[in-house]
Amino acid sequence: MDIIPVYKLMSGENYHVDGLRKNTIWFSNVEQLNDPYEGRIYFEQExxxxxxxxxxLT
Structure with a gap:
């Protein structure tokens, strides 16, 4: 299985910069998402x- 890159836009908040330093990433929780398609996952394997x-996912 090939690894597909994931891109995340960041606004430059302190937790974004801190995440770059620690090699981590921050995401909003599901309740804070404003696009109905955000957070949807597609599995290619049937x-x-x-x-x-x-x-x-955990």
Whole structure:
């Protein structure tokens, strides 16, 4: 399976800069998202179990 890059736009808040220093990334929680398609995930493999999907997201 190829690794697909993920891009995140950042506004330069302190937690964004701190994340760059610590090699981490900050995301809003689901309740704070304002686009109905944000946070949706598409799995390419057809035989991925619900348990594996949940495990990959936690």
């Amino acid at each position: 035989e991925v179990s619900i348990a594996n999907m949940k495990s990959a």
